[in-house]
Amino acid sequence: MSTIRTLLVELTGTEEFAESVGDDVDLAASGIDSGDLVRLVLLVEQRTGVEITAEDMEHLRTIADYERFVSERAATTGGA
Amino acid sequence: MWLAQLAERNRQCFPNRTALVDEHRSTTWAEFHDRTAELARGLAELGVRRGDRVVVLSQDRVEVLESYFAIARLGALFVPLNHSVAAPEAAEMIERVGAVALLGESELLDRHADLPSVRIRIAFDKPEFAALGSTAPEVELPEVADTDPVAVLHTSATTGRAKGVTVDSGSFRAIALGWLVQARPTDDIVLVNCCPLYHGSMVVSLTYMAAGATLVLLPGFTPQRALAAVEQHRATHMWLVPQMLRFMFQAKAAETADLSSLREILYGAAPMPIDVYTDAVRRLGCGFRQVYGMTEVGGPFVTLGPDEHPEPGDVTARIPCGRVIPGMSARAVDKHGAEVGRGEIGEIVVRGPGVMQGYWNDPDATREVTLDGWIITGDLGFLDSDGRIHLVDRSKDVIIRAGQNVYPSEVERVLLTHPAVRDAAVVGVADDDYGEVPLAHVVAEGVTAGELLAHLKDNLAPYKRPRRIEFTDAIPRNPAGKILKKQLRT
Numbered sequence: 001m002s003t004i005r006t007l008l009v010e011l012t013g014t015e016e017f018a019e020s021v022g023d024d025v026d027l028a029a030s031g032i033d034s035g036d037l038v039r040l041v042l043l044v045e046q047r048t049g050v051e052i053t054a055e056d057m058e059h060l061r062t063i064a065d066y067e068r069f070v071s072e073r074a075a076t077t078g079g080a
Numbered sequence: 081m082w083l084a085q086l087a088e089r090n091r092q093c094f095p096n097r098t099a100l101v102d103e104h105r106s107t108t109w110a111e112f113h114d115r116t117a118e119l120a121r122g123l124a125e126l127g128v129r130r131g132d133r134v135v136v137l138s139q140d141r142v143e144v145l146e147s148y149f150a151i152a153r154l155g156a157l158f159v160p161l162n163h164s165v166a167a168p169e170a171a172e173m174i175e176r177v178g179a180v181a182l183l184g185e186s187e188l189l190d191r192h193a194d195l196p197s198v199r200i201r202i203a204f205d206k207p208e209f210a211a212l213g214s215t216a217p218e219v220e221l222p223e224v225a226d227t228d229p230v231a232v233l234h235t236s237a238t239t240g241r242a243k244g245v246t247v248d249s250g251s252f253r254a255i256a257l258g259w260l261v262q263a264r265p266t267d268d269i270v271l272v273n274c275c276p277l278y279h280g281s282m283v284v285s286l287t288y289m290a291a292g293a294t295l296v297l298l299p300g301f302t303p304q305r306a307l308a309a310v311e312q313h314r315a316t317h318m319w320l321v322p323q324m325l326r327f328m329f330q331a332k333a334a335e336t337a338d339l340s341s342l343r344e345i346l347y348g349a350a351p352m353p354i355d356v357y358t359d360a361v362r363r364l365g366c367g368f369r370q371v372y373g374m375t376e377v378g379g380p381f382v383t384l385g386p387d388e389h390p391e392p393g394d395v396t397a398r399i400p401c402g403r404v405i406p407g408m409s410a411r412a413v414d415k416h417g418a419e420v421g422r423g424e425i426g427e428i429v430v431r432g433p434g435v436m437q438g439y440w441n442d443p444d445a446t447r448e449v450t451l452d453g454w455i456i457t458g459d460l461g462f463l464d465s466d467g468r469i470h471l472v473d474r475s476k477d478v479i480i481r482a483g484q485n486v487y488p489s490e491v492e493r494v495l496l497t498h499p500a501v502r503d504a505a506v507v508g509v510a511d512d513d514y515g516e517v518p519l520a521h522v523v524a525e526g527v528t529a530g531e532l533l534a535h536l537k538d539n540l541a542p543y544k545r546p547r548r549i550e551f552t553d554a555i556p557r558n559p560a561g562k563i564l565k566k567q568l569r570t
Contacts, residue, residue, distance in 0.1 A: 011553060034164060035323075035557060038302055042330045051332040054308040 004066045007043045011036050023064040044070065050077070081224035082253035083152045086290050087113040094267060094292050101313065102141045102297040109292075112146065119150035120221055122213025123181070126200050130155035130222055133177045133232060137161050137170070137184035137192075139299040140277045143204040145289075147183050148277075152230040152249065155222045159232040159244070160278035167191045169242075174198065177232055177244055177440055183209075226250030232440050233280050235375050244440030245280070251378040254433035255283055256290040258405030263369065263383055265317075267292030270341075272309045274301045274320035281349065283379025284319055284371060293317075303331035307339070314341040319371075321349045321561030326356050326502075329363065342366045344386060348373060350561040351471070351489060352399055353496045361392035372401040372469065376455050378434025381408045382469055398493075400468040401461070408432035410469060412462050417451050420462070425472055428461050429454035460487070477565055479508035479516050486518050486544045488565075494539045495520060500527035505555045505563045506546060520546040521555060521568055 001009070001018070008018035021030050027037060041052050044066060050073040052060070060066055087109070090099065095110035107115065128134060134151045136158055138144050144160070151158040159177050161170055163184070171192055174182070178197045182189055186203035202209050224230065230249045234242040259265070271288050273295050275281040285295055296313050298305050301324055309315060325347070328334055342364055348371030357368065367386025373379045384402030391397075404410040411419050412426030420426040431454045438446035449456045460478065461471040473487040480486075488506035495504035503523040508516040522532065529549040536545045556564040 033556075034300060036554065038327055039554065041302065041304070042327065045332045046330075052304060053333060054302070054304040057302060057304055 269293035280375030
């Protein structure tokens, strides 16, 4: 399971949501609570060490967006 | 009409100052005044009349407040809806108020194609909204009296279906004037509004607009947006719920954000956990103002100013809600409606010119929350010797264990004093022996249930201690930050 999906399992407490939502589905429109989306961003920051700015968030809508963002940042910083 | 007067006065006094700013645009007081008049004429040209209901379905943006003011200028009623509710629920609310028009963001409007009462739809993000009213004839807008309803605001629905609260122009005036006297906001304030404009908390925003403040609107709260907004606009004030502060300080951006412009944090909708307060005071070094309000009483009617907040670090401190604003009255009463003595717990009731006209088309529900002209808040609390209201709990949430009252907020407060606990909610569950016993839902790391029960044992009377601790990833809360206890009981 990808990093973001693992975090979604942690957030929602069930694998059902993380497994059912497609890579390119807009998470905000997928039925996830808006508070969970806030927590997802915080968890990504905590677990990967990558900072997400307000501007970055404009481009983070789907699981694929998050995965791409984290891997790109990890590549440029050599971390994560 | 209060909202029209507010816009006129601020155009007169601060024509070129920024009134509102969002992520796309900003508007001065002169522009805001003129645009709301133009929109009102445009809506009138489309057939919107006094008494009509116009639903606004949008994330927070400048056009939302422009629409509210324009609709009210017509003597029509603006009806903001929570855009995150499921489509059938929103459709039911739209039909319940019999809305003739729907304004909002096209993505949200498109979710509601089939609404029999709605004959006008205009999307904020389409050219027709920008053009609305620009060619409308100069018509005399109707006189709107203080007693005329101008809004239907929906409750946050922590216990069931959201109810529509009918608010008149005089309510907005009364709350704003009382707040201006008590909290004394100044016209140099730049307020980052983290709370949605679709429910009663929007009255706080209207009140700061009345002071001539600049409002910074976010299209939904995220810690990163809020922090960036403070930095970018050198904000002096923020309006948020306590959980948002906790999230803000967890964000990496908080480590580097320049928040030195902040003078005051306004918080409400849920109690402020002492650990969050202590952390926030230490990090921000600014004042804190509590806001206690309720949609049915017109919004914020009690406040506690920075001078009366406890010193940070005192984990035993209880922060009172504050004093009622001038013009409104509040007291604690017993089950017969008689006022109880100072320090005695009763149900908080409120009256004054801010209170609602009633629930929209629901006289039975209105009667249920009205007692001899007072609105029954459903909150249990007491007044201290200095006239400050202290809340103890929601009356519906009190757990009656073998005839003894257990206030969940007290147990939650003790749980939150444990360093490993990040969040907690306590509900009553049926019990064969005691009728009802407390059950604690806890968000925590690195602690066992046994350790938490031991911590409770050290701090609470036996009958108040939960039988069980359930660990969870998050406490369910509504967008206003209130715990959704109904979900925890199921």
